[in-house]
Each structure stands twice: as structure tokens, then as C-alpha cells.
Amino acid sequence: KEKAIAVQVARFPWAASGRALTLDRPDGLTKLIIETESERILGVGIVGHGAGELISEGVLAVQMGATARDIAESVHPHPTLSETLMEAAEVFYGFSTHTLTPKRR
Structure with missing residues (x-):
């Protein structure tokens, strides 16, 4: 926000993840x-069962x-x-398989 960079936050709820549902952890x-213009990943946030084991992919993507x-x-x-990271990226483009999102223009 301080640098006035235009960003979009793409969220994927685990309630739409088949694996989270089979683990009974949809929360x-x-x-x-x-970054909207370059599509570069500036940050990643993950909360839920096993999030600590998933964040490394996000850290690598940012770095x-x-x-x-x-x-x-x-x-x-x-x-x-781990599919939740892919699904969140697909939300950005509007073609996530397991959520309804408008297509990006």
C-alpha cells in the first residue's frame, strides 16, 4: 500500500478442496x-491444518x-x-475448477 502498487488478493477456501474435506478440515x-499488472506473486497467506508444510511453495514463488x-x-x-495454491492462482484468472469466480478481463 505504501508504494501504491495495484494488487489483487486471490482467495481459495479449503471448503472447496477435496483433500481438506476428506481430512474433515474444511476451515x-x-x-x-x-501485483495486478505483472501478475507477480508478492505475498502468500495460508491458514489451516498443515499450513506450515504448504507455505514453502509460496515463499519460493515470492523469492x-x-x-x-x-x-x-x-x-x-x-x-x-498443495492444490490450494494452484486453485488460488486459478481464482486470479477466473478459471478455478472448484470455485465460482468471474473471469479476469
Whole structure:
């Protein structure tokens, strides 16, 4: 906010994750803070069961300057909680399989 960078926050609720549901842990959330123009991932937030084991992918994405497309197009095993990062990136583009989001213009 201090640098006036335009961002979009893409959120994926774990209630839409098949793995979270099978673990009976649907109360989590994965969010990506994405610079709107470059689509670069500026920050990641994950809350829920096993979040500490998932955050490393987000940290790597921020440190290497990855874009939301990099995460969305990376293979994530199914069914796993790691898919929530991919799904959050897909929310940014409006094509997340498990949530209803408007397409990005």
C-alpha cells in the first residue's frame, strides 16, 4: 500500500478442496497477493491444518519472482492440500475448477 502498487488478493477456501474435506478440515484458506499488472506473486497467506508444510511453495514463488500463471500451470498432485495454491492462482484468472469466480478481463 505504501508504494501504491495495484494488487489483487486471490482467495481459495479449503471448503472447496477435496483433500481438506476428506481430512474433515474444511476451515482453512489459501490466499495469494498478486501485483495486478505483472501478475507477480508478492505475498502468500495460508491458514489451516498443515499450513506450515504448504507455505514453502509460496515463499519460493515470492523469492523467485514467480507469476500467478507459474503456479496455476505447475503440476500439483491430486488430491492434496498443495492444490490450494494452484486453485488460488486459478481464482486470479477466473478459471478455478472448484470455485465460482468471474473471469479476469
